[in-house]
Amino acid sequence: MPAPIIDDELWALIEPLLPRPKPRRKRYPGRLPVSDRAALNGILLVLKTGMRWNHLPTRLGFGSGATCWRRLHDWQQAGVWGRLHGLLLDRLRESGQLDFSYAAVDSSSVRAVGAGPKTGPNPTDRARPGSKHHVLVDANGVPVGVILTGANRNDVTQLLPLVDAIPPIRGTRGRPLRKPKVIYADRGYDSDSHRRRLRERGIRPVIARRRTEHGSGLGKFRWVVERTHSWLHGFRRLRIRFERRSDIHEAFLKLACSLVCWNIFTRTQRPF
Template identity: 80%
Template structure:
């Protein structure tokens, strides 16, 4: 199986974001440190294939699974993935790809093997432990915000949080983008209180109502968020949660969103 080696252009964006490594004392040389780029390749290999950490083949040159896990953990604590996502969103706006005239929100459920933080009984999976990633995407399906909760969390409880956690998107001169004009959502977000709260934020809610016939017409705007969920599920590590620690799975989720952004940006650049 070919390893998903990170390409040079993306590495040039990530490398300056990595925390500086203190030089090892000459009196304690120890083993040579696995290069950051090799460790990142190992992290991407786990994300792409869904392989367990302790099954990561050392012969591929990524270092051990424990080494890659420690590097992912350290970079998550340093906020590397958040910074990368924000940087790519800025570049996408500079390329004219961000459209916040309207946004769409939705969630998906994944099984959590071994439970852990931010898990709960999944009502769609016989109450087995699960987690639920919630997404807010722009009109083009670009992931703007990703949140992880337990699988038993109602979608509507995360609606305002998704909107409020949009970071300022720069990339061009002028005022940064930080809120959509309209939010589209399915019946799981039906709430008079949340509609009112969105209007108070200057956002028009377009939310399907419960106990009404299907065919609201919102599907032609909402399908982009379902497509983005399917893009993320191409990363097998995001289909089933193996990590008991929620922050590790959140690191994979944020990295997955960044890779989706990078693929869109790269395809945009290839068209010119």
């Protein structure tokens, strides 16, 4: 199985964000620790293939699964993935690949093996434990905001939190971007009070109404968020939640969003 080697350019962005390791004792320092880059490659292998931590092949130089798990946990606690996501959003805006003329929101449910925090009975899976990935994307499908909740949470309850989760996006001179001009959403977000609160924030809501015929015409705007969910589910570790700890699953989710942003950024930067 080939090891997923992280790009040198992406590693140059990630390395300064990582916390410095603790100083080693001069006498009896013990074995040298696994390098951060090797541990990150092990984390990426788990994220992309969905394998168990204890099945991580140490012969590829990643270290043990426990080592990679601890690095993922420590970097999540240090806010590495959130800062990386914000940095990549800045790069996308700087290169003209971020389009905030409108945004689209939607959620996808995943089964949660073993339950844990931020899980709940999934109404679409016979009330088995599950979680929801709530995502807000720009007009190009760039994941800008993401939230993890239990599968029993209504989509509309996360509409305003998703808007609040948008980081200040810089990359060009002037004020940072904080909100889209328009938000498109399906019937799951139908709420007059939420429409009013979005208008108060200067955002025009375009939300399909319940108990109306299908064919609202919003699909030509909302398809980008469906595609982004497909991109995220291309990382097999996100298809089923195996982590009882919600912070570990959130770390995988934010890392996957960062990788999607990086793929969009490099897709137009590299010659064909």
